[in-house]
Amino acid sequence: MRSNVKKRLLKEKIAKVAMQLSGITITGSLFFIIGTILYKGLPYLSWEMISQAPKGGFYIGKEGGILNAILGSLYLASSSTLLATLIGIPISIFLHVYVKSGSFLERSCKLLFDVLFGIPSIVYGAIAFSIMVWVGIRASLLGGIITITLLTIPIVVRTIDELLRTIPIDLKHVTFSLGTTRWETAKICLKYIKPGIFTAILLAFGRAIGDVAGVLLTTGFSDNLPKYVDEPAATLPLAIFFQLSSPIPEVQGRAYASALVLTFIILIIVICTHLLASKQQKHKI
Amino acid sequence: MHTSSRIQAAETQDLGNISVPHIQIKNLNVTIEGKRILKDINLSIPNNSITSIIGPSGCGKTTLLKTLNRLVDDTKGVEITGSVLVNGEDLYAKDAEVTHIRKKMGLLSQKPFPLPMSIFDNVAYGPRIHGEKNKQVLAQIVETQLRNVGLWDEVKDRLDASATRLSIGQQQRLCLARGLAVKPEIILGDESTSALDPVSTQTIENLLIELKQDYTIVLVTHILRQARRVSDYIIFVYNGEIIEFGKTDDVLLHPKHEITQQYVKGFIS
C-alpha cells in the first residue's frame, strides 16, 4: 500500500515536470523566433535599408532599401483597417443593439463571422484574383486593400462584439427608458467601449500588415514607392519572401533585416495594445 | 386555485380613492420561450402613490415591471397578449411608438448605471436627445433635477467630473435625476436599493416618498420591510399570477390568501 502511494506521488512529480517543460517550450518558442530574427537581421539593418527604395541591381546585392515595401505595407494595412473598422463596427452594433439578444439571427451571424475568421487568406486571395481577372483589373494596391479588408472584417466584428458583451444589459435598458431610439443607445454603447475600439483596430492592423497569401496574388510587387492605388505595390512580407529565395547572401541578409523591421512593427503594435488594455482595466476600477 | 376568483377578490378590495388610474393592465399574458411568465394580469395602479410589487424570486415581478415600459420586448422568444393602458393609450397597440412610451417612465435599475460621460451630461442627456438645445434651459433642468434628488450641493462644483467618480449612493440618485429630467409621469424601480448601503437606501426611499406627490411610482422589491416603509399599495405576485392587491397594511397585516400569509410570515421566499 505504501509503495503504491510512493509510485503515485512519483507519477505526480514526473507529470508536473513534463507540464513545466511544455510551458517553457511554448513560451520559449516566442523568444526563440524573435531572437533568431534579431540575431540574423541586426548586422544587415542599416539606415539605407529603411530610407530608400530599391535601386538598379538591388536584387543582386547592390544599393537601395525596402522603403517601397514599408510604405506599401503601411498604406495597405492602414486603408484596409480603416475600411474594415468602418464596416465592422456597424455590424457589431447592429447585432448587439438592433437585434434581440440571444436570438437565432444574432447567434447564427456571429457563428458565421467566427467561421469566416478561420478562412485562410489564400482562399480570399484566389477568389479576389479571379474576380479581378474577370472584371479586368490588374494586380494593384486597390486589389490588395479590398482583399485584406474582407480578411480583417471578421476580426473587427469579433473583437468589438466581445467588448460589447461586457456592457451590462441594464445600461441598455436604462438608456432605453429615457426614451432613446436604438441608434442613440448604440452611441452610448460605443462611448462605453471607446478605449477597447483602439485595441480592435490595432489587432486588425497587425493581421493586415502581416498577411502574405492575400496580397501575393492581388497586389503584385513594385520597386517604386507606391503612388497610385491602381498600380502594383510592394509589401513588406512579400519583400521578405522574395529576397529570402535569392541565392545571393547579401540579398538574403536583407531579407533578415526586412524581417526584423516587420518584427519591430508587430512588437510596437502588440505593446500598444497591451498598454491600452491595461489602462482600460485601471479606468474601470 | 382558480385564477379568476383571485383576481376578482383582488379587484373588489377597497383601494380608496382612484379617480382615473394612470396605468391599467388588461388581460395581460407574457410567454417567454413557451413558458408562461405572467398569467391573465388585470390591474389598475393608483395615481400619485407608491405601489410595491412583492413576491418570491422568479415569480415574474421584474417581468411585470418591464412589461410596463416595453423593455420586455428586448427578451428573446417573448410573446405578449393583452393591453397596458397609460392615460388610456395602449402601449401594445400596433402603431404604438416605443421611445415615446418609454420617455414617460423613468427606470431606476438595480445597480446605478451612470452613462459614460460627465455628471452634467448625464442629466442633460435625456432632454438633449429629445431636442432641447438651449444651454441655459439645460443648465436649469440639470440644477432643478439635481436639487430634486438632493445631490446639487454635493456636486455643484464638479459638474464636469465623470459620473463614475461618484459614490454608488450618489450614482443612484444621479440616475434618478437623469430619469426625472425627461419629465416622466411614472417612475419604475427595479430593486433600486439592492446595491446600496443602508444610509443611501434611506435617502432614496425618502426621495421616492417625496416624489409621489408628482409621480406614480411602481417598485419591485423583495424586502418586505422596505415595502412596508415606503408603499401605499402592495401587489403580491406568485407563479405569474396576482394573488393579492390592496393597501399596504391590509396585505401585510391581514392577508386574505394563504400563500400571501405564508410569504409575509417568511415560510416561502
Next chain:
Amino acid sequence: MNWRLIKDKLIRQSFATLLVLSLVVIVIILVGLSIKSMPLLRAERLGVILTESVWSPMNGSFGFLPFIMGTVWVTFISLIIAVPLCVLASVYLVEYAGEALRKMVLPLMNVLAAIPPVLYGVWGVLFVVPFLSQYIAPIVGAETTGYTVFAGGIVLAVMIFPIMVSIMVEVLQTIPYELKAASLSLGATKWETIVKVILIKAKPGLIAAVVLGISRAFGETIAVLMVCGNIPQIPKSFFDAGYPLPALIANNFGEMMSIPLYDSALMFAALLLFVLIFGFNLISRLILNRLERKS
C-alpha cells in the same frame, strides 16, 4: 414621425445592409470557386482527381493526391508535436500556476499569435531547416536538405500553439471546482484528478481546440511553403519533401494560365480548402458555443 425615428430607421437599414453584404462574401467565395472548378470537374470525375497521384498539367493529368497527402503530413506532424505540449501547458496554467504566471503567459500567447506567418517562415529557414539536416537527420541516418514535411510540421506546430493554448485554457477554466474537490477528497492525487476527471470532462472543448488548430494548419500558406520543399510527391517519411495544397495555389496562381484546365485545377484546390476549413471551423465553433452557454 419625427427626424430621430427616421434617422434610426435609416441607420438600421444601412447597418443591416453592411451585415448582409459582408456575409454574402461566403456565398461569393463558394459560388465563384465552384464555377471556376467546374471545367476540371467536367473533364474528370471527382474520385479520380482526389485519388490520382500524378500531377502533370502539361499532359492534362491533375492528380491531387500528392498535395492532399502533403497537407495531411504537415498537419499530422504539427498535431503530434503541438497537442501534447498544449494540453500539458494549459493544464499547468490552469491547475498549478498562480494568477501571476497566468497573467504573464497568456499575453505572450497573444504576441505569438500576432507574429505574421512570413516571420515563422524566416525562422523555419534560418533555424528549423538547417537544424534538421545537420543534427536530426544524421541520427536516423537520413540524407536531406532539411526542406521537409518535418520542418513544415514543426513551424506549423509553433504557429498553432497560441490558438490551442488560449482556447484550452478557457475550456479548462469552465470545469467547476466542486468536481475537482470531489475527486481530491476521495484521496486522488492532483495528477490523477486531472487525467481521470478534468481532462475527461473537458474533452469536447479540447477537441474543438484541436480542430481549430487543424483548420489553421490546413490553410497556412506561406510559412509552410518556405520550408517544406514543394515537390509534388507523396511523402513517405518525416524527411521527405512535400507540397501542401495552399502552397500549390500560392506558387502557381497567375502563371501558366495558358495550360488548359490549370487555372480550374488551382481553383478546385482553393474550393477544397474552403469547404474543409469551413466545415472544421463550423463544428468546433458549435461545440465551443454550446460549452459557453452551458457554463
